Amino acid sequence: MPNADLLIINAAELVTCAGFSHSPARGADQGRLGIIEAGAVAVADGRILEVGATADLLTRHNLPTDQVLDAHGGVILPGFVDAHTHLVFAGDRSAEWESRMQGKPYLEILREGGGIQSTVEATRAASQDDLLANARKWMRRCLAGGTTTVEIKSGYGLNRDDELKMLEVARQLGAEGPIAVVATYLGAHVVPSDYKDRRSEYLDLVESTAREVAQRNLARFFDVFCEEEAFTLAETERLLGFAQDLGFGLKLHAEQFTAFGAAGLAAQMGATSVDHLERLDDEGLAALKKSVALSSTKGTVAVLLPAVAFHLGLDRNPPARRLIESGVPVALATDLNPGSAFTPSMPMVITLATRRLGLTTAESIMAATINGAHAVGLGAETGSIEPGKRADLIVCDIPHHKWLGYAFGWNPARTVIVGGAVIIPERLPGPGLD
Amino acid sequence: MPNADLLIINAAELVTCAGFSHSPARGADQGRLGIIEAGAVAVADGRILEVGATADLLTRHNLPTDQVLDAHGGVILPGFVDAHTHLVFAGDRSAEWESRMQGKPYLEILREGGGIQSTVEATRAASQDDLLANARKWMRRCLAGGTTTVEIKSGYGLNRDDELKMLEVARQLGAEGPIAVVATYLGAHVVPSDYKDRRSEYLDLVESTAREVAQRNLARFFDVFCEEEAFTLAETERLLGFAQDLGFGLKLHAEQFTAFGAAGLAAQMGATSVDHLERLDDEGLAALKKSVALSSTKGTVAVLLPAVAFHLGLDRNPPARRLIESGVPVALATDLNPGSAFTPSMPMVITLATRRLGLTTAESIMAATINGAHAVGLGAETGSIEPGKRADLIVCDIPHHKWLGYAFGWNPARTVIVGGAVIIPERLPGPGLD
Numbered sequence: 001m002p003n004a005d006l007l008i009i010n011a012a013e014l015v016t017c018a019g020f021s022h023s024p025a026r027g028a029d030q031g032r033l034g035i036i037e038a039g040a041v042a043v044a045d046g047r048i049l050e051v052g053a054t055a056d057l058l059t060r061h062n063l064p065t066d067q068v069l070d071a072h073g074g075v076i077l078p079g080f081v082d083a084h085t086h087l088v089f090a091g092d093r094s095a096e097w098e099s100r101m102q103g104k105p106y107l108e109i110l111r112e113g114g115g116i117q118s119t120v121e122a123t124r125a126a127s128q129d130d131l132l133a134n135a136r137k138w139m140r141r142c143l144a145g146g147t148t149t150v151e152i153k154s155g156y157g158l159n160r161d162d163e164l165k166m167l168e169v170a171r172q173l174g175a176e177g178p179i180a181v182v183a184t185y186l187g188a189h190v191v192p193s194d195y196k197d198r199r200s201e202y203l204d205l206v207e208s209t210a211r212e213v214a215q216r217n218l219a220r221f222f223d224v225f226c227e228e229e230a231f232t233l234a235e236t237e238r239l240l241g242f243a244q245d246l247g248f249g250l251k252l253h254a255e256q257f258t259a260f261g262a263a264g265l266a267a268q269m270g271a272t273s274v275d276h277l278e279r280l281d282d283e284g285l286a287a288l289k290k291s292v293a294l295s296s297t298k299g300t301v302a303v304l305l306p307a308v309a310f311h312l313g314l315d316r317n318p319p320a321r322r323l324i325e326s327g328v329p330v331a332l333a334t335d336l337n338p339g340s341a342f343t344p345s346m347p348m349v350i351t352l353a354t355r356r357l358g359l360t361t362a363e364s365i366m367a368a369t370i371n372g373a374h375a376v377g378l379g380a381e382t383g384s385i386e387p388g389k390r391a392d393l394i395v396c397d398i399p400h401h402k403w404l405g406y407a408f409g410w411n412p413a414r415t416v417i418v419g420g421a422v423i424i425p426e427r428l429p430g431p432g433l434d
Numbered sequence: 435m436p437n438a439d440l441l442i443i444n445a446a447e448l449v450t451c452a453g454f455s456h457s458p459a460r461g462a463d464q465g466r467l468g469i470i471e472a473g474a475v476a477v478a479d480g481r482i483l484e485v486g487a488t489a490d491l492l493t494r495h496n497l498p499t500d501q502v503l504d505a506h507g508g509v510i511l512p513g514f515v516d517a518h519t520h521l522v523f524a525g526d527r528s529a530e531w532e533s534r535m536q537g538k539p540y541l542e543i544l545r546e547g548g549g550i551q552s553t554v555e556a557t558r559a560a561s562q563d564d565l566l567a568n569a570r571k572w573m574r575r576c577l578a579g580g581t582t583t584v585e586i587k588s589g590y591g592l593n594r595d596d597e598l599k600m601l602e603v604a605r606q607l608g609a610e611g612p613i614a615v616v617a618t619y620l621g622a623h624v625v626p627s628d629y630k631d632r633r634s635e636y637l638d639l640v641e642s643t644a645r646e647v648a649q650r651n652l653a654r655f656f657d658v659f660c661e662e663e664a665f666t667l668a669e670t671e672r673l674l675g676f677a678q679d680l681g682f683g684l685k686l687h688a689e690q691f692t693a694f695g696a697a698g699l700a701a702q703m704g705a706t707s708v709d710h711l712e713r714l715d716d717e718g719l720a721a722l723k724k725s726v727a728l729s730s731t732k733g734t735v736a737v738l739l740p741a742v743a744f745h746l747g748l749d750r751n752p753p754a755r756r757l758i759e760s761g762v763p764v765a766l767a768t769d770l771n772p773g774s775a776f777t778p779s780m781p782m783v784i785t786l787a788t789r790r791l792g793l794t795t796a797e798s799i800m801a802a803t804i805n806g807a808h809a810v811g812l813g814a815e816t817g818s819i820e821p822g823k824r825a826d827l828i829v830c831d832i833p834h835h836k837w838l839g840y841a842f843g844w845n846p847a848r849t850v851i852v853g854g855a856v857i858i859p860e861r862l863p864g865p866g867l868d
Contacts, residue, residue: 092833094840098795101788101839141844311842313789315749334843348843354535355747361532399526405535406528408745409768409782410575411845 002049004042004061006420008069008393009054011076014039015401016051017370017384024301024329024374026292031362033401034384039076043391046420051385069422071395074414075404077365078384079148079392080346081372084275084303084333087142087152088135088169091122093338101313116156116190119338123156123166131169136176138336141344143179143423146413148392149383150179151333151376153223155186160209163187167218178418180390182376184221184251185213188239190230203235207242214246220377221272222248226262233261240269249377255279267291267300273331273375275303277318285319289326301375302328304367305335306352307343320357331371332364347404347412354405361405391420436483438476438495440854442503442827443488445510448473449835450485451804451818458735458763458808460726465796467835468818473510477825480854485819503856505829508848509838511799512818513582513826514780515806518709518737518767520620521576521586522569522603525556527772535747550590550624553772557590557600565603570610572770575778577613577857580847582826583817584613585767585810587657589620594643597621601652612852614824616810618655618685619647622673624664637669641676648680654811655706656682660696667695674703683811689713701725701734707765707809709737711752719753723760735809736762738801739769740786741777754791765805766798781838781846788839795839825854 016034017025025032040057042050050057096114100106109115123131135152142150152170157163167183174181187206195202213219222243226236230253240250250271254262259279264287266274274288292299302323309316323330332349335341343349346368353364373383382390395415398404404412416423450468451459459466474491476484484491530548534540543549557565569586576584586604591597601617608615621640629636647653656677660670664687674684684705688696693713698721700708708722726733736757743750757764766783769775777783780802787798807817816824829849832838838846850857 094834094836097840098788098836102792102794145844307843310789342841343843345843351843354532355744358535360536400528402528402532406531407776409741409777409779409785410579 002044004044004049004063006043006067006069006422007040007057007061007063008043008071008076008395008417009040009058010073011039011071012073012399013037013401014041014051014076014385015078015365016386017078017366018386020370021380021384021386021389024371024379025366026329027324027327030324030330030366031360033362033365035401041076041385041393043420046391048385048387048389048391050387069395069415073399075396075398075401076385077146077394077396077401078369079382079394079416079418080146080368081149081376081378081383082142082147082333082336082346083151083273083331083372083375084305084335085150085152086155086335086337087138087150088131088154088166089119089123089156089338090126090131090134091119091338093118097342116339117193120156120158120192124162128165128169131165132172135169135173138344139173139179143416144413145345145347145411146394146416147344147346148179148416148418149182149373149376149378151182151184153184153186154219155189158187158189158192160205160212163209164212164218167213171218178421178423180382182221182378183219184223185210185219185248186223186225188224188231190225203239206239210243210246210248214248220249221251223251223253225253226265227253227257227260229257233265236262237265244269251275255284259284263288271300272377273301273303276305277302278309278316280319285322285326288323288328292327292329299329301331301371303331303333303375304353304357305333305341306356307341307349308335310352310356311341311343317356320353320359324363329371329374330363330367331375332367333372350404351408361402365401365404391417393417436478438478438483438497440477440501440503440825440856441474441491441495441497442477442505442510442829442851443474443492444507445473445505446507446833447471447835448475448485448510448819449512449799450820451512451800452820454804455814455818455820455823458733458805458813459800460763461758461761464758464764464800465794467796467799469835475510475819475827477854480825482819482821482823482825484821503829503849507833509830509832509835510819511580511828511830511835512803513816513828513850513852514580514802515583515810515812515817516576516581516767516770516780517585517707517765517806517809518739518769519584519586520589520769520771521572521584522565522588522600523553523557523590523772524560524565524568525553525772527552531776550773551627554590554592554626558596562599562603565600566606569603569607572778573607573613577850578847579779579781579845580828580850581778581780582613582850582852583616583807583810583812585616585618587618587620588653589623592621592623592626594639594646597643598646598652601647605652612855612857614816616655616812617653618657619644619653619682620657620659622658622665624659637673640673644677644680644682648682654683655685657685657687659687660699661687661691661694663691667699670696671699674705678703685709689718693718697722705734706811707735707737710739711736712743712750714753719756719760722757722762726761726763733763735765735805737765737767737809738787738791739767739775740790741775741783742769744786744790745775745777751790754787754793758797763805763808764797764801765809766801767806784838785842795836799835799838825851827851
């Protein structure tokens with residue numbers, strides 16, 4: 001056994017989320033936190049070496065005090081995995097958001113050049129350096145809330161150069177660390193206005209760009225917004241098939257505005273995750289359930305995004321309890337984006353899931369950690385506190401894990417540990433509004 | 435003019451909320467932020483000395499760099515005034531809250547000894563030192579979010595000794611600072627079970643205790659929970675009259691569960707604030723409107739508490755827009771308490787007000803600052819950035835004030851200044867979970 005180089009002790013509750021590295025937690029397991037009381041974690045070379053009782057680990061690992069972090073009776077959790085974000089963007093849609101909150105119809109906003117089109121224009125106009133500088137601020141805000149792995153989508157470029165520019169920014173963010181980045185190519189976010197009457201040409205462009213993305217290893221996943229306003233089922237099937245052949249993992253924006261059949265398609269094609277599901281119907285649910293039953297290992301993870309309806313003042317939530325009761329593994333993510341979910345905070349998402357989706361706090365924590373990790377293909381690497389995994393942990397300033405649901409509006413993360421590096425969010429330099 | 439001892443410069447927007455020190459902002463003025471671009475504030479002896487453009491103030495006040503705080507293009511706001519909290523308490527109601535979220539009826543919880551009764555028992559059982567230690571943690575969490583003045587109610591003692599104990603804790607918190615504390619005696623929170631069949635004896639007890647509270651100067655306000663389950667209109671009128679004679683300012687928990695007529699009574703008796711109003715009807719609204727029209731100076735402030743419905747997963751909000759359109763001044767507060775609103779965060783309350791009450795971001799900011807100050811009788815002392823007022827300010831890490839509504843789930847307060855003392859929330863010692 002290598003020598004430990006960091007020991008974290010005295011957690012009132014060490015929430016391990018252990019036992020689901022090979023396949024996501026589902027059904028009754030969705031809430032099985034694997035809590036160790038008076039727990040401790042030993043870390044070596046950025047990986048978790050040992051997990052157990054504080055008394056035992058203190059006996060076995062004799063470290064100098066500057067390598068011992070005392071949780072002082074707080075809660076230790078796995079770092080959050082935010083499995084769905086659009087964190088790379090330019091522009092500011094606060095005025096549009098406020099108009100919407102004051103009752104202006106979204107279609108009117110679109111007619112006036114607002115909506116996603118304005119983000120596309122701003123993102124195209126921005127230099128790679130400007131995009132990077134803006135994204136770094138959001139990475140720091142994510143980290144402060146305990147996110148240690150983040151998925152980032154392209155999709156505001158909608159042409160070869162600007163999609164690649166976004167993915168280069170995501171790659172740079174991952175290289176800078178400390179948060180681990182999983183990139184997703186979302187050229188099929190929406191058909192851009194200049195291709196309005198040339199849809200099949202745009203599909204060709206998405207595919208040729210996908211080929212380049214694969215060659216340059218710029219993204220692990222391929223995502224399509226499958227919806228009446230975006231891409232049809234047939235188009236989605238064509239694109240996913242193409243992407244699968246290139247070796248991409250598959251994701252889908254599905255059933256957000258209408259029950260469109262996208263969840264069934266995702267399940268059938270073995271997508272890693274199917275995201276949104278606000279309008280999932282019985283048929284879609286049955287398809288997801290069936291995929292889980294058939295799969296010898298994983299099945300498609302349902303990624304729920306409660307910040308969207310909340311941000312827009314809507315009461316339109318996915319059937320989270322039915323998904324869990326059907327055995328479909330559920331993950332939670334922010335959907336961080338300037339239009340429909342302007343939050344970097346996984347604690348906020350848990351606050352919403354417990355109040356608006358009917359999840360228990362324990363189910364929400366699993367959804368935000370190990371199941372999030374599976375939703376980005378990293379179930380064996382992060383998302384739980386088990387020997388061998390990357391040492392991604394949060395020390396929370398709460399007396400027990402239920403406070404993660406119960407208390408809200410403040411940041412419970414006192415210390416965040418990413419790959420063994422100890423980060424105190426409070427000591428991060430400010431985002432620097434220059 | 436005294437010499438400045440602190441200069442805060444380079445706010446993209448200095449949100450002054452100025453012009454409403456003598457009477458709260460109402461109607462169209464509710465959203466009149468009085469923004470100074472590229473703004474700066476000079477502070478002397480804990481008070482605001484001068485407000486203006488950065489270039490001008492830098493010329494006039496030549497201070498060493500360690501007395502100059504650069505807002506780096508962020509937003510400066512008045513410190514938040516949280517006008518309604520139950521911050522002094524003992525006990526943990528997370529299990530009860532989770533049962534409720536999972537569908538358990540509140541009446542069943544009450545039958546099992548949960549609900550407010552459990553907080554009363556825990557608070558009675560706690561020593562003054564234990565209450566103080568717990569409250570200090572919450573004060574730090576409030577401060578981190580930018581709260582510089584907080585109202586604190588008693589009401590979990592419900593007997594002479596334990597009510598006085600709570601108010602002593604509030605006094606101690608105020609003495610420790612830096613947050614300014616306004617105490618409210620809420621002996622009339624609910625009739626305790628041991629007085630169930632002796633209501634008038636309990637009223638006598640509330641009055642005799644009130645006399646002692648007044649003699650010892652332990653509270654500025656007197657509050658009654660006027661509701662079928664608590665105190666009738668006639669009882670409330672008796673208590674408020676008694677309290678008024680003792681020199682207390684009046685507050686009322688009104689129209690939370692039923693349209694009970696409490697708002698009308700409050701308006702008629704010249705209450706400083708009337709809080710909750712989720713069930714305010716036309717008659718109550720008319721009474722509040724009339725009180726505003728009649729009053730030569732202030733009128734009763736409506737204190738809205740959107741965290742309560744959110745915390746409990748309910749969709750029951752006060753008619754905020756109608757109040758503003760009727761010219762009733764609106765304030766926002768957390769209602770921080772372990773049963774129905776477990777949040778210390780005024781930014782979170784603004785997040786909720788803009789999404790669930792129909793307030794604009796500007797109206798919400800005024801409600802959380804100057805109108806909150808009026809709701810605790812401190813309109814001339816804090817709540818806006820004007821010469822002579824206490825130097826209570828927040829430097830926010832956002833590019834303009836609309837982000838206070840638009841972005842959510844993270845703490846925008848980078849630096850909080852209370853009575854001229856510069857506090858960096860991030861450098862506060864952790865609550866210390868002992």
